[in-house]
Amino acid sequence: MLRACCDWIHALFGCACSVGLAFIGSMCRGGGDSVSVVEDHGGFQNIATAAHEIGHRNGMSCLTSSLQVPSQSLVPPGQLYSPDDQCKLIWGPKSYLCRGSEFGNVGSICTAMYCRDPSSGNDCVLHTAARGTSCGNKKWCEEGICTFSEKAPEIDESCALGDQPGIAFINKTCDELINELPQYCYKEKVRARCCSSCSKHYSWIAGCEYGDRVLGCKEFHCNMVNDPSVLTDCCNTCSYGTLIPTTPSLDFSVRPFTTEEPTRHRPATCVDSADINGQSCQRYIGEQGRHSCYNTRLSAYCCQSCRAVLSVQIPDCPYGDRLPTFCSRQVNVTERWCRNFRPHCCDTCTGSAPRVFGSPFVFIAVAVLLINDQLHSQVFSMDPSIVQQTFKAAPLTTEFFLQGSVMENSLETLVNRLKGLCDNADYQQESFQDHEMVFHIKNTSVPTPLVFRVRHSLVQTECWSLRYLGHAEVGDKNRPTLVRSYIDCPTSENVAQFIGELGFRMDHEFVVKGFYFHKGRMKITVSKFYKMNQPGNTTNDTIETVCPSYLVELSVVTSSGQEAVGDDMKNFAEQLKPYPFL
Structure with a gap:
């Protein structure tokens, strides 16, 4: 099988421009016609065409029923080469996948993979993704269709394509731009090109997902009641916004050791009375986190294991943060932030919230002052x-x-x-x-x-x-x-x-x-x-x-x-x- 461009095909066979040509039934036949000609620009774009022309040489016509392709046990090319890599194979090392709503999303990449043409100013050219390219969670491309497969990898569909390589905006890479000015992530176009970098600054607070919207916010601005836009513009400084829950509620099965219902109010000494999801209470709580003991049903069955992780330092925070995923993402934990989010992050805010005292002496001294x-x-x-x-x-x-x-x-x-x-x-x-x-x-x-x-x-x-x-x-x-x-x-x-x-x-x-x-x-x-x-x-x-x-x-x-x-x-x-x- 020879590789040729469209002009060569036209010169040899006098036909209109085509991406492939072959003589039917010519396999192993003499006379020089046991050959297929396929135009291939790289990036796995003409695999189907090559298979089609080989089928002609085996005696099949275009009217013959489709050929059954045997299952492949090898890693598909779409898993070896990312969409950015596939674009490089087609257009050279300066090309990459074009990102943005105008170019579709990860679910449409099987039939609409747009690659940057580096020879032009900003042209993006339509191609199809290689077989096995991820197009969703546990999904990949098969014969141009985004198909679920147990063999396909798990991916985060919110940022499946990652950051655009190289320069993204104003002569900066995504990482450089977003680390310096994360408020750019409020723009949809920036999030489309730099979703991975933006996700590192995501706050899980609705209305304040990427921190302050303007530069120069100070705490005293938060008290400017005559200008309500200050709270929106300086939402991070002013701890303004609504929590987006990030820790899913527990969904577990219980296999009790006895037929008796456990007591919700634990006695001075107690033992675990069930297996949770087929494993011991200690192991389940170790995997899920001690905050799972806030679930009253779980703590009743897993009394001993919950007691083992209980903290008595803060009465209303016996098992730490209630939303640990959200709390652990906060970089700048201030007293103002804790006044708003301490009910969810009581452990993170220990020492920051105004109602928590550093030592018993502090309360004794305050008591004396009050007296x-x-x-x-x-x-x-x-x-x-x-x-x-x-x-x-x-x-x-x-x-x-x-x-x-x-x-x-x-x-x-x-x-x-x-x-x-x-x-x-x-x-x-x-x-x-x-x-x-x-x-x-x-x-x-x-x-x-x-x-x-x-x-x-x-x-x-x-x-x-x-x-x-x-x-x-x-x-x-x-x-x-x-x-x-x-x-x-x-x-x-x-x-x-x-x-x-x-x-x-x-x-x-x-x-x-x-x-x-x-x-x-x-x-x-x-x-x-x-x-x-x-x-x-x-x-x-x-x-x-x-x-x-x-x-x-x-x-x-x-x-x-x-x-x-x-x-x-x-x-x-x-x-x-x-x-x-x-």
Whole structure:
């Protein structure tokens, strides 16, 4: 079989321009006509034509039924040569695959592979991709058709073709341009040519996928309420946008060891009671990540394994980040960012969020300051440098909150509505069961006592915390929410003894059970309170409900001056009406 150009064919045979020619039935026949002529410009473009002409030499005509090609066990050429490589084989080393919506997508490459003609300014010439070229996830080209095959590789269809080689824009490669100015990725044309480089800067925050849209954003710009476009333009600096979930909800099968249902509230000692997806709890959690223990069904069956990965340092973050894929992608974790995304990234934000304290000493010092401030007496003497250091390490935060109630017969309706509105809708609602002790200290010169609250988790028994909740501020009737001072920090189990030594006395105690959802930085808690008939005894047979309704509370903890969160909370509360009215 000879390789020739169109002009040669015309000169030899006097025919119109064709890509192949052969004498029918001439295989192994003398006289010089046992030959096929095929025009081949490289890049596997004429494999079908060559096979067609060989068929003529074997005695087949164009009217004969199609030839059955035997299956190939070798790696197809499309897997050995990428579309960029195929273009180089056709047009030379300076050619590459043309990318963009005008040239189709990976699914159309089998019949529409456009290659850059390096001899022209910007011409792209239509070709077909080689057999075996990937055209989708577990798909490749077979006879010009994008076909599913178990032998085809898995690929990310959002960036199957990768970056355009060489210079992409303004004399820069994709990597150089996007590393310097990632905001270019907001342009569709740039994403088409530089999808791989853009994916490295993808933030998983809707409206802020590639960070700030303009240069020069500073934090003080975020408070320019007269110019609402600032939040959009400086979305990364201002932590503005809506989370795009990146960690899929768990889908697993359970093979219990016994017929008994596991308890959702784990006892002090427990064992695993099932295999998950055919493997042990320990192995499954090791593969999926400890955040999988937030699933209440999984943690009930895998009690021992979940206990092994439980952390007691942060009471509301026992298994680390709830969306670890999203959290691990954040390069610049700021205090502002954590105020917005801490419910999803509690472990990443440890030490950054304002409600987490660096050490027990910090809370003790703040407690002393609160006592001194409220009682107007120098009960404790403190060095001024320690006071300054304490306020720098643990500023008194502000809680914006709304409260309402819902009757038990409307609870299911409320829960379904929350599942549709909140970020953790793919998970079962996260439940809790706590024992709370309320302590106060009085002074005759101050009519209102100072109140501290000790909360102990009855589910994760290692978790203790100490809270200070100030009185709700009054005076501004136009404010959409209630506002109060707020401090919350993890402690050791002897916290009740410690504050008793400071002079506090326990006023009352109760058990609270419920569950909570998250919407951005907003926490929505639905809980029921139980009276303890025996002091210190929290078992179910010694407690009784205080009332048949559930408390519904919306809460955002932030620094002072963030009044805009009140409007967001009020808008969210409107969507819950009439269950409940907040």
